Amino acid sequence: MSLRESLRKAVASREEVEADEERVDAVKATGCTPVAQTAERRRVKVSGVIRSVVLRPRQGVPALEAELYDGSGNLVLVWLGRREIAGVEPGRRLKVEGLVCTRDGRRSMFNPRYELRPRPGE
Numbered sequence: 001m002s003l004r005e006s007l008r009k010a011v012a013s014r015e016e017v018e019a020d021e022e023r024v025d026a027v028k029a030t031g032c033t034p035v036a037q038t039a040e041r042r043r044v045k046v047s048g049v050i051r052s053v054v055l056r057p058r059q060g061v062p063a064l065e066a067e068l069y070d071g072s073g074n075l076v077l078v079w080l081g082r083r084e085i086a087g088v089e090p091g092r093r094l095k096v097e098g099l100v101c102t103r104d105g106r107r108s109m110f111n112p113r114y115e116l117r118p119r120p121g122e
Contacts, residue, residue: 022048022071030095030117036072038100038107046075046109047095047117055083068094075100076108085114093117 032047048070056065064082068075077096079085088094098112 022069032070032095034072035068035070035075035107038075040100040102043097043099045095045097046070047093048075050088050090050092050094052090053088064088066094068096073107076103076106077112077114078108078110080111087116088114 030047032045038044048068051067051069053066056063062083064079066077068077095115095117096112098109101108
């Protein structure tokens with residue numbers, strides 16, 4: 001580690017340190033693509049931590065939305081026809097695979113294949 005990196009880490013906020021850790025974990029530990037580097041209409045694997053989960057019906061159909069954060073950006077995960085998914089909750093680490101699209105100016109993935117990952121310390 002260089003002196004510059006050491007100094008940057010010493011003065012970095014807790015959020016910056018956590019974002020760095022998420023980026024490293026998402027890319028090195030799981031071999032996934034960072035959210036910031038995902039391309040529209042491409043199938044990708046992304047890994048991160050769930051920040052929020054909301055039930056947001058669409059045209060009378062239940063839809064579960066979760067915000068996944070990997071340190072480089074956010075990805076909105078949408079499961080149509082679902083009210084809840086066991087284990088998909090804030091603070092949980094998740095690895096997802098699916099087609100990325102942009103909806104309302106936000107990167108999104110509909111009905112992704114997902115894998116629950118252990119929380120830190122598990």
